[in-house]
Amino acid sequence: MAYTTSQPQPGGFLSRLGFGGAARKKPAAAAEEMKRVQFTSPVLPYLFLFPQLAVIFIFFYWPSVQALSSSFYIEDPFGFGSTFVGMSNYTDALFSAEYQSIALFTAAFTIIVTFLSLSIGLLLAVKADRIIKGSSTYKTLLIAVYAIAAPVSGLIGMMFFDQHIGPFVKMMSYLGWNMQVGLNYYDTAFAMIVVAVWKQIPYNFIFFLSGLQNVPVSVREAAMIDCRSGFRRFWTVVLPLLAPTAFFLLTINVTYSLFDTFGLIDVMVKDKPANNPITLVYKVYNDGFRGNDLGGSSAQSVILMIVVFVLTIFQFRYIERRVHYN
């Protein structure tokens, strides 16, 4: 590797670019230097960063700027030009009753999915952590679900709720619930939440399990001597030590519920009659690519961007403060 300083690079392309300085260090300092590579040329680090930065600019900032600018215009449906309309795309979106009800559903959906997938993941991880016999089998079975590709697992989830062959629908019919996914607003919402939670549990499980295994055994034992109640021990010692993991997962799960459920919602409500629950992200897609209202859809995505921005600040300012990093 060109990064190790033990390997001198006399002349050569790399040393000309700036590796020479590090390579000339004394061997005694070599071990220390292994971790810190120093560049003598000021251009080289940027050269290395360039591919990553290019990806970020081309696929992230450029579309964002495009969205921001087109959100102030109304686009001709046939692509013949656009008219500047100021903030009216925003006001149209924010003050429409449809947008408000979708926003409400998105919020409820995000909170429920995040809460359920986190708590079920944690519960399973705690139980798996306690098992002594056959624990590896149990853990592998739970983790294996995560190895299934997301669309496949989404499709499997959907089959559970299929009107004709779905076992869940049949089961519910025995209980007197005439479930109509894709027709009834609440039935669809229910199915959507169940599948979204189901898909996310293994991910949370893996992280919680590894978090639990990072809680030092002796700290747990000390707690066993200090506190009789296992539940209280979990609540006062184990959970606080899991907080960094939980905080990370909270961020990931909120993002998942908001954005990554897109495919799932698409499969569930596409080609179905109207008045099905959808999230804001799906509405952006619907309005922009189905409805050809690029300006309105851009305005909505800018609103979403602001929401995510505010959420992120909130999480790091108010929740992370309570998190103890070891």
Next chain:
Amino acid sequence: MAAIDISSVGKIYNGGVRAVSDINLDIKDGEFIVLVGPSGCGKSTLLRMVAGLEAISEGTVKIGDRVVNEVEPADRDIAMVFQNYALYPHMSVRQNLEYGLKNRRTPKAEIDARVNEAARMLEITQYLDRKPRALSGGQRQRVAMGRAIVRKPAAFLFDEPLSNLDAKLRVSMRGEIKRLQRRLGTTSIYVTHDQLEAMTLADRLVVLNGGQIEQVGSPLDVYHTPASTFVAGFIGSPAMNLVKAELQGDKLAIGPSLISLDGYAPTSGAVTVGLRAEDLRVVSANEGMPFIVEYVEELGSQRLAHGLVGDQAVTIALSGEAEITDTMWIAIDPSRLHFFDAGTGKRLEARATVTATAPVPEPVG
């Protein structure tokens, strides 16, 4: 405060591995017991069985008048100090100290009084609001001790509490533990692999080997009358010289040399003889055993000469100024010899019983 009675205790792990077998130990109220032995001898397992962190496979453990085999660790009225301190990293020092008391619904005023007293005793008052990660190793160890003290338990259990500290701090903390235990008078079981720590702390030493007790006794008893070659080799530094020898009537043959025993011979035939390095003295040429010096360890106050008697390795301790030549002649008072069965390694009592009454040097470390 309570006595602890360990009777016929054994531990068999899942899969049939036997870690501890048939331990009988009567610990008196207020006594400081040190379990010492090499790693894997079962000393920690035994302690953890008393604590309730390991299930007891055989026998019973009594704390006070109560058999605690099936009692939860929190209900055994014990406090434990762990090797890596096991402080709760997310709690401040004060919260660490309070935690066990709060869970036992101790009144707030009582908690405050006990925490403040313990903090004063351990000189950690100024750190009470810090998190453990902001403390040094020695300070963390004090907090761990404090967490045990505030509980006022029937017994303290120490699991190698000083192994993570540097040598100097270890010596001072050792003294502090001893002083605290004297002052509080709490029954204590202390596990260590360090024989010096064991010697200095213990009221009674329990030497363990292979999951069994080799010897129980006061530090000096164990030092002066080791019950087996294992104990002889483990307690004392430098370790006791153990050489193969043969008893011929009242004479002891070590290699080519013959030593007259003045009636101390316990038996006849092949034996293992133990000679403490500090009991061997240098004599003038041709009077004792020839000793070929191989190398010298300088300890400042002492010089340790390692060499051979016949073809067997022997170490002798000399004063700091002593002259060392390539070949020296060494001798030992017959009353200072330790005899062990050549086969079982068990101690054979010499006939003229005058051991352990003579003044003895401090253990060297």
